[in-house]
Amino acid sequence: MVSAFKNSWITFKSIFTGMGVTIRHFFGPSVTLQYPDERAVLPKDTRAKLYVNIDDCIGCNLCARACPVNCIDIETVVATSDVDLGKTSTGNPKRFWLTRFDIDMAKCMYCDLCVHPCPTFCIYMVPEYEYSEYDRTNLIYHFSNLEPAMVAEVKEKAEKEAAEKQRQREEMMRKKAEEAKIKQMEAKKKAEENNSGENDAQSSKPENGDP
């Protein structure tokens, strides 16, 4: 009998305790965010979406190499000597055209590893998380701002300049080789004048190894 009363007491006490808790929450504030109408204020370093400030990118490829899942795809073309790409806002000289700078956000795992190697701090996360797409290819973000025509022109120019350089280099080589030959001949002559009568073929070996 006594234990029955005790049990009922415990039961009712726990029920009323529970009801006290729920009624406190009933009158307490709600934590719901009315999503499309209001949005959460995200912390400063939220990893939500990558952004590249392409004007500051020097095309060093460090970010692409840091990425563990290879979702950054960069193609660079050397700037020809007639153009000056200027400097980044951090003062680094820009030497490459960025003909392609694609980030596949579908592959990205938001590890932030690509952000820190960048010498010009131009790749970083932005707090923008509403970018769902129906097609996965739409998640590849193209950051390069060069027009296709421009890309072709730049590439052509770069090729031409490279070819030109190659030609120049070859010419230089040839010149150098000729000069070396002339020098060799002169040296030979001198040696013959100095050692007239004395004929030692071994001593006349050229220093630069040319036959």
Place this chain on the structure above:
Amino acid sequence: MTHYILNISPVAILVHAAIPLTIILVYALVAIWAERKVAGFIQDRLGPMRVGGWHGWAQSIADLLKLIQKEDIIPTDASRFLFKFAPFMMFAASYAAFAVIPFSSSYIGSNINIGVFYLLAVTSVLTLSIIMAGWASNNKWSLLGGMRSAAQMVSYEIPTIATVLTVIVVTGSLNLMTITEMQSGNDILGFLPNWFIFQNPFLIVAFVIFFISILAESHRVPFDLPESESELVAGYQTEYSGMRWAMFMLAEYADMLLLSLLGATLFFGGWNSPFGDFMSGPFWSFFWFMLKGLLLVFVMMWIRWTLPRYRVDQLMHICWSILIPLSFINLVLVALWEVIF
């Protein structure tokens, strides 16, 4: 005694039928919305917010429109007639019982002298319709839900009736209007209304038992075994869809209101104003009556989001070995109190 607004004629009968129906329908729409709001607030959410502007008040209407558009699916192997009939019978049972509820000092559907008895008798048809739905669906979940519900309702009807009987012992009348009128005035301790809950300490015990039993009778948590979502899909409603399912929902909410109003009549003075003559009259009495009923409904919702569900054996244990003996002992004690004082 009671002065009727309406005399008996075919039109009057229609009006008499329409008044409780309107109350039930409006109440069901509000209560379904309120239930979701209460759930939301208790869980620190907001509940429906968008439909209709202010706090999603039109959510139930939108749901209703959705349900009307749904296909009326009847399983191939179901017993077609019984399957179709069960929801309407269930609603009819709880609706019929509203006839004897005194909504206001000047309105009661049918002022019969066996009001309480009629109410208890008619609501037991609910059990039948639930079994009918469960069995006719030809589905294991439905059948299990139906059987559980039958066991539960038959068991809990006993403590309900026993506690109602304790009130009858005090009043000596089965007429709900008379019972309400006996609770008029503010005489207890000089200011408390003459409600039965304040008249006698054993009636408080009776009310507690009554409230637990009506929780079980209207299948509310913690006794919602017939439709326990986590175990039986949706119990006897599993195979129902569209408007038929909505009828079940309506009947369930109507049942909840009916039993709450019965509780308000028996223990909380029915349509009597808590301030004596202040704010009394036909309209205010309706207001107080609905307020009391809806407060009890709110407590039911509040409990729903507080307590977990009982197991079947615990449910039966509570009923047969605690509530039934206690309610009968209580009945005897109340009778003794009445003889002595």
